[in-house]
Amino acid sequence: MSSQAPAPLRKRLPAKPLRTMAVGIGTILVLVFGDYAYGTLTSSARIDGDPGDAPAEVIVHLPFEPQRYHVNELRNYGTYHRREDDGGVRLRSVSPRNLERLGRLFWIERVEIVG
Numbered sequence: 202m203s204s205q206a207p208a209p210l211r212k213r214l215p216a217k218p219l220r221t222m223a224v225g226i227g228t229i230l231v232l233v234f235g236d237y238a239y240g241t242l243t244s245s246a247r248i249d250g251d252p253g254d255a256p257a258e259v260i261v262h263l264p265f266e267p268q269r270y271h272v273n274e275l276r277n278y279g280t281y282h283r284r285e286d287d288g289g290v291r292l293r294s295v296s297p298r299n300l301e302r303l304g305r306l307f308w309i310e311r312v313e314i315v316g
Contacts, residue, residue, distance in 0.1 A: 236307045244304030250314030252297045258282070258316040259300065260289040261309055271308070278303050289313075 261275055266288055272281060278299040279292035295303065303312050 240305035240307040247304045247309060248312045252300050254297060256294045256296050257314050258293045259295050260285055260291050260313045260315055262289045262311040264310045
């Protein structure tokens, strides 16, 4: 009876399929979580002013003309008041937590606290 030790894992599994699979998984992770990660990393730079502890009135500036979808999404964070002349959207009663969440949205250019 001959006793042979099993081959090391590196010899049993080819490297190219593993690399291909790792690149594929990495690509999927970037596509799924990339916008959230980018928004989280850059959120503090998007919020202008001191949020304080009370709900605030804010103007959300977008790098494009807001459509109905964007206004409806912004309503999840505060009470919609009106559109500004410069294309911004004014929200009332935005809590500090929702202000933080607004800053994480990658499609928002800047959040200005006005009151």
